[in-house]
Amino acid sequence: GAVVSQHPSRVICKSGTSVKIECRSLDFQATTMFWYRQFPKQSLMLMATSNEGSKATYEQGVEKDKFLINHASLTLSTLTVTSAHPEDSSFYICSARKADREYFLGYTFGSGTRLTVV
Amino acid sequence: GDSVTQMEGPVTLSEEAFLTINCTYTATGYPSLFWYVQYPGEGLQLLLKATKADDKGSNKGFEATYRKETTSFHLEKGSVQVSDSAVYFCALRMGLSGAQKLVFGQGTRLTINP
Numbered sequence: 001g002a003v004v005s006q007h008p009s010r011v012i013c014k015s016g017t018s019v020k021i022e023c024r025s026l027d028f029q030a031t032t033m034f035w036y037r038q039f040p041k042q043s044l045m046l047m048a049t050s051n052e053g054s055k056a057t058y059e060q061g062v063e064k065d066k067f068l069i070n071h072a073s074l075t076l077s078t079l080t081v082t083s084a085h086p087e088d089s090s091f092y093i094c095s096a097r098k099a100d101r102e103y104f105l106g107y108t109f110g111s112g113t114r115l116t117v118v
Numbered sequence: 119g120d121s122v123t124q125m126e127g128p129v130t131l132s133e134e135a136f137l138t139i140n141c142t143y144t145a146t147g148y149p150s151l152f153w154y155v156q157y158p159g160e161g162l163q164l165l166l167k168a169t170k171a172d173d174k175g176s177n178k179g180f181e182a183t184y185r186k187e188t189t190s191f192h193l194e195k196g197s198v199q200v201s202d203s204a205v206y207f208c209a210l211r212m213g214l215s216g217a218q219k220l221v222f223g224q225g226t227r228l229t230i231n232p
Contacts, residue, residue, distance in 0.1 A: 006161070034219065043207065043224040044162075093161050097218065107220065109154075109161035 006110025023094030030096035141208035
């Protein structure tokens with residue numbers, strides 16, 4: 001089956017520092033990965049779509065300079081929260097789109113990262 | 119734009135009760151529809167899906183039928199268990215090309231008491 005590994009699962013950082021979250025597809029190639037943010041008791045908000053080898057596409061209202069996304073290989077996308085502030089504290093989830101050429105085979109989600117900025 | 123609306127939670131039931139979580143959607147075309155489940159502290163897992171009208175998705179005793187005439191995809195289970203306690207998300211995906219983003223409903227928290 002398709003497995004996506006997301007690390008770390010929990011991270012606490014000081015205000016003003018940067019945090020990197022990794023999302024890896026373990027047994028398939030993911031040309032597209034998605035990054036979501038989830039506030040307590042709320043739905044998932046799509047932040048950006050990450051395409052291998054190209055710039056990420058950010059949703060309206062998401063600061064691209066604050067949430068840096070890199071998708072350098074077919075199995076790894078990273079989200080870096082730069083100069084983190086307490087309001088960035090949230091649950092971040094990645095998702096990888098499994099595709100075989102033009103055929104869409106489904107999405108697989110990572111287990112999420114709980115970020116707490118103190 | 120495309121959107122998904124779920125019944126508001128939280129929903130609390132006793133074990134072996136019948137479950138329905140309502141989901142309706144708004145889309146300009148013919149989306150694929152999904153139910154995802156999120157257990158505490160975890161990411162989302164696909165529960166079931168349907169890709170065209172009148173399709174029925176089913177898994178682990180859960181069912182949902184794609185109703186084009188009512189633009190609905192209600193989730194049902196005949197007899198819930200304590201282990202079904204989780205947050206359930208209805209979602210749609212448009213198109214066969216491009217990024218094919220998922221649009222999620224707000225989620226419904228389900229608690230099953232023994």
